[in-house]
Amino acid sequence: MSAPVVARIFTEYLAGRGMFSIAEGLTRDGIASPSAHDPERNRHRSGAAWSKSAVRVILSNPRYTGRQVWNKQRKDEVLIDVEDVALGHETKMRWNTPDKWVWSADQVHDALVDTETFEHAQQVLAAHGAGRATRERHRVRHQYALRGLLHCGCCTRRMQGQWNHDEAYYRCRYPQEYALAKTVEHPRNVYLAERDVLPALDDWLAQAFVPIRLAITVEQLFASQPERVADSDDGATAHTIADCDAKLxxxxxxxxxxxxxxxxxxxxxxxxxxKAQALAARRTKHGQPRMTSDEIRALVDTLGNIGAMLANAHPEDKAEVYRQLGTTLTYEPNKRLVRAEAGIRPQPWGYGKCPRGDLNPHAQ
Known part of the structure; x- marks a missing residue:
């Protein structure tokens, strides 16, 4: 980000302007947002406008003072499973509080803002909401069958789940999060009730298992399974596990x-x-045994009415089915229409790649 833009953000913020107001001004003046400035590292973002979060990140970045900062994060070793300590530990990255950061004594590059300005901005950020008498909020976990699958047709962002009147809804409030660019026409709020989508979606997906299409679906399910890897280095992994058992x-x-x-x-x-690392590596490499087409067909036959099974399934189970089938949904609010796509594709074993790419080097 260029020096004049960073200086402008700090100056306007300390003058009393809010982050959203700053974002609106930058967008109105045609200044490229961070995602538009570097689209290769932000392929998952549209880059159409500045957001409040982008302004906050700049206000919180100590490197704009020209000094190097260490110890912003730490590594904590936590149990993989508290119910099974034999699985061992895994490393988690945790953020340290600013008072534990380590600053370089000298500047390592030109400062975009002075240290006093940066510290003043941190005090203002830290004081946000101070002194408010708010009720204690109890966090409740709600189940959303379409979590992460439903996108807004106006801005292409994922719609967020929201629980209203004991029902699951999905919303997109783009104007409240991003400064509106001239190229984006977006209602103030876009809402969609889950009950208006699931019945039609379940019926549509169940069509893949009707007798006339079942053979094609079974072959697609068979092809989507990960390939088994040759057991060339199983001896080394087994030796590591055995050595760990002997030591224990x-x-x-x-x-x-x-x-x-x-x-x-x-x-x-x-x-x-x-030992846990060796076991995890072996599971990741080999995955689960591949099912034959006949086994898949027999499993489908035992399920019976797929449409009824989907309709009565738990939201978490439905979400997993939709994800495994490669389902994506796009809601067009002006047409009051949901466009659904699904495709059974070969999937690698293990976790997917983090969409933030190298912006989050600690993600697996």
Missing amino acids: ARYREALEAGADPALVAAWTAEVQAH
Whole structure:
């Protein structure tokens, strides 16, 4: 981001303008947003306008002072499964509070804002909402069968789930999050009730399992399974797991012989982590055994009426079915129409790639 833009954002914010007002002004003046300035690193964003979050990120970035900053994050080792400690630990990145950041003594590049201005901005940010007498809010987890699958036809963003009157709805409030660019025509609020979509969607997906199309669907399901990998290095993985088991057995013997429990616990945690990594690598590489076409056909036959099964399924189960079928939905509010697409495609085993790419190097 260019120096005049950064200086303008800090100046206007400390003069009393809100982040959304700043975003509107930048968009109105034709200044490219960060996602438009670097589209290769922001392919998942439209870049049409500035957002409040983009302004906040700039206001919170200490490197605009010209100094290097370390220790903004830390690594915490947490149990993979508290119910099964044998799985070991995994590393989680956590944010440190600003008072634990480590600043370089000297400037390493030209400063876009001085340190006093930056610290003043952080004080204003930290004071947001201070002194308000608000009621304690109890967080309730609601189930949304179309979470992450429904997009707004006006701005292409994913619509957010919202619970109203004991029902699931999806909304898009683009004008409240982004400054409106001239090329974007968007209602103030776009709402869609889940009950208006699910029956038609379930009936449409069930058509893939009617007798006349069942053979094609079964072949597509068979082809979508991940390929099994050759067992070339299974010996090395098995050796690692066996070595970890042997060490754990020795540690138990040492503990029974009177060794320091704290020291044995540290050894055990380290070995359990190595074993968990080996087990996870083996599961990721090989995945689940591939089903044959006949097995898939037999499974479908046992389910009976697919449409009824979908209609009565739990929201989380329905969401997983929609995701596995590659379902995407786009709501056109002006036409009051939902466009649905689905395609069974080969999927790699394991987690998908983070859409933020190299902007989030710690994501798996």
